[in-house]
Amino acid sequence: xxxxxxxxxxxxxxxxxxxxxxxxxxxxxxxxxxxxxxxxxxxxxxxxxxxxxxxxxxxxxxxxxxxxxxxxxxxxxxxxxxxxxxxxxxxxxxxxxxxxxxxxxxxxxxxxxxxxxxxxxxxxxxxxxxxxxxxxxxxxxxxxxxxxxxxxxxxxxxxxxxxxxxx
Numbered sequence: 001x002x003x004x005x006x007x008x009x010x011x012x013x014x015x016x017x018x019x020x021x022x023x024x025x026x027x028x029x030x031x032x033x034x035x036x037x038x039x040x041x042x043x044x045x046x047x048x049x050x051x052x053x054x055x056x057x058x059x060x061x062x063x064x065x066x067x068x069x070x071x072x073x074x075x076x077x078x079x080x081x082x083x084x085x086x087x088x089x090x091x092x093x094x095x096x097x098x099x100x101x102x103x104x105x106x107x108x109x110x111x112x113x114x115x116x117x118x119x120x121x122x123x124x125x126x127x128x129x130x131x132x133x134x135x136x137x138x139x140x141x142x143x144x145x146x147x148x149x150x151x152x153x154x155x156x157x158x159x160x161x162x163x164x165x166x167x
Contacts, residue, residue: 005070008062012071015058016078017086019051023079024087024094031091032098 026043029035035043055075059065 008068009070009074011062012058012074013078013081015054016075016080017082018078019054019075020079020082020087021090022050022054023047024082024090028091028094028098031095032102 026047029043030040059067059071063071
């Protein structure tokens with residue numbers, strides 16, 4: 001009976017270490033990606049739901065659903081052991097690995113899209129520049145025609161007023 005409880009205590013210490021590692025996963029994500037506060041709150045809720053399921057699963061699997069105080073003490077002890085011994089090292093290494101992975105991924109995306117962007121710019125030069133050149137010149141022509149028409153009307157109105165004054 002005592003050996004059984006000692007084994008259960010060690011199992012729940014391991015469960016505490018797993019929960020500590022799960023907590024670090026969320027901490028790693030927060031250090032790697034900038035997230036709004038609402039996302040952080042959602043992550044916290046997700047963490048507690050997952051941690052709760054892990055604890056319930058362990059209690060039902062290893063202790064037939066019987067809840068004992070030493071199980072929760074073992075889980076807390078496991079989390080503390082993990083946080084003291086492993087947490088800082090795992091967070092630092094994981095953040096560095098994730099940041100390097102993100103840099104590599106961005107570089108790959110840049111390499112993949114560079115030819116596509118080149119082709120798009122080439123099409124712009126081939127098709128859109130002449131079209132925009134034509135459109136700009138047509139606008140200028142219509143603007144010049146409009147200005148000439150306005151001048152003609154102003155001159156003809158000016159002549160009419162000038163001739164009506166003489167008579």
